[in-house]
Amino acid sequence: MSVYDKLKELNITLPPVATPAAAYVPFVRTGNLVFLSGHIAKKEGKAWVGQLGKNIQTEEGKLAARAIAIDLMGTLHAAVGDLNKVKRIVKVMSLVNSTPDFTEQHLVTNGASELLGQVFGDKGAHARSAFGVAQIPQGACVEIELIAEIG
Numbered sequence: 001m002s003v004y005d006k007l008k009e010l011n012i013t014l015p016p017v018a019t020p021a022a023a024y025v026p027f028v029r030t031g032n033l034v035f036l037s038g039h040i041a042k043k044e045g046k047a048w049v050g051q052l053g054k055n056i057q058t059e060e061g062k063l064a065a066r067a068i069a070i071d072l073m074g075t076l077h078a079a080v081g082d083l084n085k086v087k088r089i090v091k092v093m094s095l096v097n098s099t100p101d102f103t104e105q106h107l108v109t110n111g112a113s114e115l116l117g118q119v120f121g122d123k124g125a126h127a128r129s130a131f132g133v134a135q136i137p138q139g140a141c142v143e144i145e146l147i148a149e150i151g
Helices: 003-009 057-079 105-122
Strands: 027-028 035-040 086-097 128-135 142-151
Touching: 003 105, 027 057, 035 057, 035 086, 057 105, 057 142, 086 105, 105 128, 105 142, 128 142
Parallel strands: 086 128
Antiparallel strands: 027 035, 035 142, 086 142
């Protein structure tokens, strides 16, 4: 099954690449690697604002991370032209806007990791880091970046 068939089965439409909010580009390709800049969680087109452990719970954070994975795939599609060229999702790094006592950043990030696995199968299994941070641009609850290998 192609990546696009899987996306259709999951009722996912890839968004266009978002315009960067500062002095950076959405992605950089070097050799067979594509580095995607951090994408913040969005809800209804605006930053998904909140802090895990304060006014957002783990399950909602997981939904935010899943939404970011969809945005990341849209950017990856723009970077390579065809998601079927993805040989491997190599690394995901997740920043979770959270209170000092919140310790479920890894569970929040599963929202993105699980979707990447559903869409790419074994090629979606990746190395990962998940950090709790004091704040994210625009007050977003989660930001995720991704590195992919292209065949």
